[in-house]
Amino acid sequence: MDYKxxxxxxxxxxxxxxxKVLAExxxxxxxxxxxxxxxxxxxxxxxxxxxxxxxxxEIDEPDLNRQALYTLDDLGKSKTDVSxxxxxxxxxxxxxxxxxxxxxxxxxxxxxARYRFDGIADCxxxxxxxxxxxxxxxxxxxxxxxxxLNDYGQITTVARGKTPLLRDIYGGLTDxxxxxxxxxxxxxxxxxxxxxxxxxxxxxxxxxxxxLLVVELSDYSMTQIDLAMN
Amino acid sequence: MITVNFYATVRMIVGRxxxxxxxxxxxxxxxxxxxxxxxxxxxxxKLLNEAGAIIPGVIILVDGINIHHLDxxxxxxxxxxxxxxxxxxxxx
Numbered sequence: 001m002d003y004k005x006x007x008x009x010x011x012x013x014x015x016x017x018x019x020k021v022l023a024e025x026x027x028x029x030x031x032x033x034x035x036x037x038x039x040x041x042x043x044x045x046x047x048x049x050x051x052x053x054x055x056x057x058e059i060d061e062p063d064l065n066r067q068a069l070y071t072l073d074d075l076g077k078s079k080t081d082v083s084x085x086x087x088x089x090x091x092x093x094x095x096x097x098x099x100x101x102x103x104x105x106x107x108x109x110x111x112x113a114r115y116r117f118d119g120i121a122d123c124x125x126x127x128x129x130x131x132x133x134x135x136x137x138x139x140x141x142x143x144x145x146x147x148x149l150n151d152y153g154q155i156t157t158v159a160r161g162k163t164p165l166l167r168d169i170y171g172g173l174t175d176x177x178x179x180x181x182x183x184x185x186x187x188x189x190x191x192x193x194x195x196x197x198x199x200x201x202x203x204x205x206x207x208x209x210x211x212l213l214v215v216e217l218s219d220y221s222m223t224q225i226d227l228a229m230n
Numbered sequence: 231m232i233t234v235n236f237y238a239t240v241r242m243i244v245g246r247x248x249x250x251x252x253x254x255x256x257x258x259x260x261x262x263x264x265x266x267x268x269x270x271x272x273x274x275x276k277l278l279n280e281a282g283a284i285i286p287g288v289i290i291l292v293d294g295i296n297i298h299h300l301d302x303x304x305x306x307x308x309x310x311x312x313x314x315x316x317x318x319x320x321x322x
Contacts, residue, residue, distance in 0.1 A: 035322045125322035149319035152238045164294075170318060172298030174286040180321035190319075210294070214237050214316065223237070225314045228294035 001092045007047045018203055019047055023093075025202050026050040026117040030103060030133050032083045033057075034066040034182060035146050036123035038191030039198070041068065043094070043121075044087050046199060050095040051087065052115055055079040056102050066187040103129045112136045119201055121194060122146060125180065127170055134158060134166050142201045144208075146194040151183045151217040153190035156227070157197055157208045164210065164227050186217055232256065232307055234265055237316040240288065243273045244315075253309035258290060258297055261307050277315065278303065288317045 004011070011019050027048055029040050032055040040051060059067070059074045059082060069086045070079070080098035087096050101111055103124065120143040124130050130145070137143050143158040145166060158165055193213065200206050212225040234249045241247055244265070251264050259282060262274050279285055282303055290297045291314040297305040307313060 031322050033322050123322045126320060146322065147319035148321045149317070150239070153319040154316075168299065169296060170289060171296050172284070173289055173318065173320075180319075182319075182321045186319075212316075216238055218238075223235070225235070225291065225316070226294045226312070227291070230295045230299050 003093065006091050006093065010047055014199075018199075021202055022047045022199065023049045025119075026052065027119055027121055027198060028052040028054065028115065028117040029121045029123060030054050030129075031123035031125060032067075032069070032079045033063065033123065033125060034184075034187040035148065035191045035194065036121070037067045037069040037083065038188055039121045039123055039146075039195050040083060040087055041090065042192065042195035043198065044090045046195070048094050050097065050117075052097045052099060052117055053080055053083060053087075054099045054101060054103065055083075056100050066182060066184040068188075103132050108132050109136050117141070119143065119198060121198060122166070123191075123194075127166075127173055130166050130170075137165075142206065144194050144197045144201065146190045148180075148182050148186050148190050150181050151186050153186050153215050155190060155193050155197060155208060155213045155215070156211060157201060157206045159206075159209060162209060164229050168230060169212065169227060183217070186215070189215055189217065232261065232309065232311050232313065234261065234313045234315065237314065239317050240277070240315050243276050245269060245271055256307045257301075257304045258292065258307060258313070259303040261313065262303075287320075288315065290315050 029036050032053050057079050059070045059077055069083045074082045080100050084096045084098045122130055122143055122145040137160050139160050146155050197208050210227045214223045231250050231253050236244045249265050292305055292307055293311050
């Protein structure tokens with residue numbers, strides 16, 4: 001693998017120093033569904049050194065409208081198995097470490113205690129799991145949250161002690177429906193912004209700390225809601 | 231003055247992206263009633279249930295703080311406040 005050739009356009013865009021930072025970084029991607037597939041692929045193509053991916057589900061037909069790493073041939077297979085294979089095939093640079101577990105309140109933090117990472121990509125599809133996920137966030141680490149519905153979504157950076165936590169922002173929220181309608185377009189749009197914000201966090205220049213960016217494809221608006229700690 | 235921003239599907243229900251209302255002493259419930267008066271549209275029944283609690287899938291922030299952590303719909307809204315009514319996307 002010719003590192004300089006593969007990442008030549010990245011280095012031309014953001015420079016060698018920033019590329020080196022990415023190469024030495026580890027991101028935990030929680031959920032390899034719609035958001036997780038695109039966020040993971042973008043991080044690999046950006047040149048992240050190591051990705052820890054978490055999911056426990058198998059690929060199902062309704063996933064194929066938006067989960068970009070999977071095809072008809074993958075139905076019934078494990079998301080972590082297939083995504084690992086596809087992500088490793090992109091450029092052979094990023095180390096992929098898949099974990100096939102459920103993110104819940106009970107055992108999750110204990111199971112994750114031995115893993116080290118710089119930041120987390122919250123690509124989950126329900127709030128109880130998100131609240132469990134952020135329990136493993138330590139001071140100095142960051143979590144980039146994304147959520148989508150229909151043709152809109154939101155993104156923010158969470159840092160313990162510096163910004164509101166997801167429990168602060170979304171406390172009391174219950175999911176409105178069992179089957180969440182989502183367009184493929186909003187998945188790619190929100191995922192791209194999440195991946196960009198992850199890079200910005202790694203470079204020490206996050207843009208969405210204590211800000212909730214709302215992206216709406218209905219009128220192509222992007223609006224920032226200022227968040228406060230209570 | 232109090233600024234109220236509506237997002238996504240809530241904006242469609244209310245029919246406005248933003249409202250500015252006079253700064254009478256409000257709580258969140260009173261502010262939403264004032265918004266109904268200003269717009270001439272009835273929408274509170276699509277944001278709050280019969281007990282006055284917020285329906286599933288919607289959050290209301292007063293100056294960036296979720297009213298779930300304040301006094302719910304009885305939370306005070308002061309002059310100059312920015313209120314956001316948002317149905318966050320839960321999917322991933």
